[in-house]
Amino acid sequence: MNKILFFAHLKDAVGEESIRIDLAGKTVAEVKEFLAKEYQLQKLDTAMTAVNEEFAGDDEVIHPGDEIAFIPPVSGG
Amino acid sequence: MNKILFFAHLKDAVGEESIRIDLAGKTVAEVKEFLAKEYQLQKLDTAMTAVNEEFAGDDEVIHPGDEIAFIPPVSGG
Amino acid sequence: MNYYEISKEPIDIQAIIDKVVQRDAGAITTFIGTVRELTKGKKTLFLIYEAYESMAVKKLAQIGQEIEEKWPNSKVAITHRVGKLDITDIAVVIAVSTPHRADAYEANRYAIERIKEIVPIWKKEHWEDGEEWIGDQLEKVAYPTGKPEGADLHE
Amino acid sequence: MNYYEISKEPIDIQAIIDKVVQRDAGAITTFIGTVRELTKGKKTLFLIYEAYESMAVKKLAQIGQEIEEKWPNSKVAITHRVGKLDITDIAVVIAVSTPHRADAYEANRYAIERIKEIVPIWKKEHWEDGEEWIGDQLEKVAYPTGKPEGADLHE
Numbered sequence: 001m002n003k004i005l006f007f008a009h010l011k012d013a014v015g016e017e018s019i020r021i022d023l024a025g026k027t028v029a030e031v032k033e034f035l036a037k038e039y040q041l042q043k044l045d046t047a048m049t050a051v052n053e054e055f056a057g058d059d060e061v062i063h064p065g066d067e068i069a070f071i072p073p074v075s076g077g
Numbered sequence: 078m079n080k081i082l083f084f085a086h087l088k089d090a091v092g093e094e095s096i097r098i099d100l101a102g103k104t105v106a107e108v109k110e111f112l113a114k115e116y117q118l119q120k121l122d123t124a125m126t127a128v129n130e131e132f133a134g135d136d137e138v139i140h141p142g143d144e145i146a147f148i149p150p151v152s153g154g
Numbered sequence: 155m156n157y158y159e160i161s162k163e164p165i166d167i168q169a170i171i172d173k174v175v176q177r178d179a180g181a182i183t184t185f186i187g188t189v190r191e192l193t194k195g196k197k198t199l200f201l202i203y204e205a206y207e208s209m210a211v212k213k214l215a216q217i218g219q220e221i222e223e224k225w226p227n228s229k230v231a232i233t234h235r236v237g238k239l240d241i242t243d244i245a246v247v248i249a250v251s252t253p254h255r256a257d258a259y260e261a262n263r264y265a266i267e268r269i270k271e272i273v274p275i276w277k278k279e280h281w282e283d284g285e286e287w288i289g290d291q292l293e294k295v296a297y298p299t300g301k302p303e304g305a306d307l308h309e
Numbered sequence: 310m311n312y313y314e315i316s317k318e319p320i321d322i323q324a325i326i327d328k329v330v331q332r333d334a335g336a337i338t339t340f341i342g343t344v345r346e347l348t349k350g351k352k353t354l355f356l357i358y359e360a361y362e363s364m365a366v367k368k369l370a371q372i373g374q375e376i377e378e379k380w381p382n383s384k385v386a387i388t389h390r391v392g393k394l395d396i397t398d399i400a401v402v403i404a405v406s407t408p409h410r411a412d413a414y415e416a417n418r419y420a421i422e423r424i425k426e427i428v429p430i431w432k433k434e435h436w437e438d439g440e441e442w443i444g445d446q447l448e449k450v451a452y453p454t455g456k457p458e459g460a461d462l463h464e
Contacts, residue, residue: 007274008278008289050206054209054212074289076203076246077266077275085359130367132427151426152442153360153425153428153429154401154430181343182340182341184341185413187335188330190408192333241332242334255418255421
């Protein structure tokens with residue numbers, strides 16, 4: 001099972017801070033495509049992805065237990 | 078009458094924080110020359126001069142009541 | 155000591171400065187980011203900051219490490235606030251100490267630019283006529299790999 | 310409020326920062342000059358700072374005015390300590406607020422460089438084997454007119 005975290009406008013769009021779903025074996029790109037469709041997320045393309053709190057490329061493969069977070073363009077500071 | 082202020086190594090060399098002396102009519106250059114001789118001040122050349130708390134050029138003329146200060150190279154900060 | 159923090163409470167600037175005091179530092183710079191009322195003529199009422207807290211702390215620590223490698227003998231502490239902030243409230247405090255002053259300015263500037271690139275913190279601006287999540291990078295470069303690189307920095 | 314001060318007491322950093330808070334500032338930078346133990350391998354025990362106080366306050370104010378002209382909507386406060394200072398004690402605090410962050414760094418840097426040129430303050434370093442008045446400009450440019458000019462600044 002995997003935990004998926006959403007922030008900022010993605011959280012508003014999904015309506016949840018996080019969901020639990022099994023994504024093991026999929027690549028980050030596949031996860032993005034799946035979620036964009038499932039939740040009709042317009043701006044998932046512009047978000048970076050973090051796996052276990054570290055930025056991950058589109059071809060990284062998800063393992064069981066991985067925490068996946070979508071990081072919209074940040075605006076701290 | 079004029080008040081002359083000395084700071085840092087000049088104060089140490091003169092042995093006084095300030096002296097009172099009439100220098101009206103002299104230029105800053107003349108005052109420097111006079112004091113350098115009177116107190117055997119080696120480093121007066123490298124000091125800037127302030128008249129009434131404003132930097133003054135060597136040809137500025139001293140008026141009665143002017144406060145003259147010698148400003149060795151500063152080292153604040 | 156925790157040099158890198160996300161805080162739900164107002165930030166005590168002096169406490170952040172105290173973390174970077176060192177006997178061989180002649181200079182400490184701080185950057186204090188405050189909530190500005192006007193941005194491009196539009197009046198902000200208040201902001202909400204949100205963070206992916208655990209990752210944000212790690213990324214702040216990474217920035218500190220980058221600085222301590224680039225500027226030898228530097229020491230860094232950063233705290234970023236989250237929650238609702240009013241005009242003039244403090245969003246972030248960055249303190250950097252170095253032996254000499256030029257480095258203290260440069261390293262501090264590096265920290266804020268890097269925060270705006272890689273630290274998962276977002277602000278939502280609230281105006282009289284609406285609200286919106288702000289994303290600095292939207293108007294800037296996209297990261298093809300999803301991983302921002304130091305080379306993109308405006309140093 | 311006194312934005313420019315010479316202080317015989319330890320400087321309260323927060324009090325200096327408070328002076329430059331403004332609703333249209335998004336950035337405040339501070340520079341905190343501290344007494345460093347080692348300079349070129351030589352160990353400092355303590356320092357004595359001395360000022361031509363009335364003129365020093367005027368010159369600090371002049372620097373603030375220069376900044377407020379060069380960087381529109383900036384606000385500046387500077388306090389310099391005098392007397393005996395131990396290692397890590399604070400000699401000077403410069404706070405600058407501006408609408409945007411790049412200006413806050415640049416204007417602050419300008420202030421410290423200018424202080425080291427035109428403000429009548431001197432430090433005497435005390436080492437184990439002696440003491441000496443330090444004069445930065447001795448190793449730099451001499452001012453033929455006795456008046457330093459902005460053009461000499463390393464901007």
